[in-house]
Amino acid sequence: MAKTVHPLRSELLTELAHETQYATIKTQSQYRAHVSDYLDFVAKKDATMETWKERSMVYGYIDNLKKAGKAQTYIDYVIRGPVGCLFRMYGLRLPVKLPKAVRRGVEVGEDKRLTEEEIAKLIQTARVSGNHQWQNLMALTSIYGLRAGEVAIIDKTDVHPQKKTILIHTEKGGEPREHQVPPEIAPFIFKYDYPRLLGSKVFDVFSELAHAAGIDRGAGSRKKSIHAIRHGVFSTLRNLRDPDGKAVYSADDPFRFFRWAGANISESYTHIENQKLDEVIFKHHPFLKYWK
8 A cells, every 4th residue: 555645745746846856966966865854864863744843843853963973064954944844835934043153265267157248238128128026036135145045035024225235144044134225227127016926936037137248048957047157256256357367356355245255264254344344345346337
């Protein structure tokens, strides 16, 4: 007799497949395996499985991984990545705290990032389209380098027109960060409604915009996704030079601005320090000129 699959489990795994459809086959397989393990743990504690998103359930699973002898780096990956994906795809925030991850930023190859010209073309297409979703997406990605999941989770309560700020909930171990909003993109940040989206929908929106802009994204495993904007903006910031050939930003500034715990960066920064960093970045940000 065939084993009956709990309908909620089936729903979650189906949505996970949609959420990770643009990832590599290896990543899809890893995410499904880790999420299945988490759901097995949930089912043993609660037959209804309705408590899969409860804080106590996630902490219980973390304790279970520790008892099994798993390293903290492994636990961080499983919780922030696969398990965290369950929450992000429903527009929820991971309800647990993990030790701050210190990661070393690595600049990706040209086949994984868009050029300044291509990003500028996306901005121009979004601006003249009248499509508010395209405009908001490009304002967030071309200036702050947001990932798809970070775009999807933004709520109307995260934007503050009076303070002229936006709160970004960073994925992959970075810290939540309140950013200043420069006037060039303010209309596209503050006048948007921020409907709840699945992360996979953000990929679809980018695909529509890229097609309208005539961007050649490549094909197969090398096809560029929305994250190619993030990589392109980061690379442009890191390599920006003044007329004398001197780097415009310090080695750490792009990492901090992108909410990465980059090379030699392990400490937390105060609100004032972050505000000053925004001012430094925005003074020379290479993509702000395309929003004027």
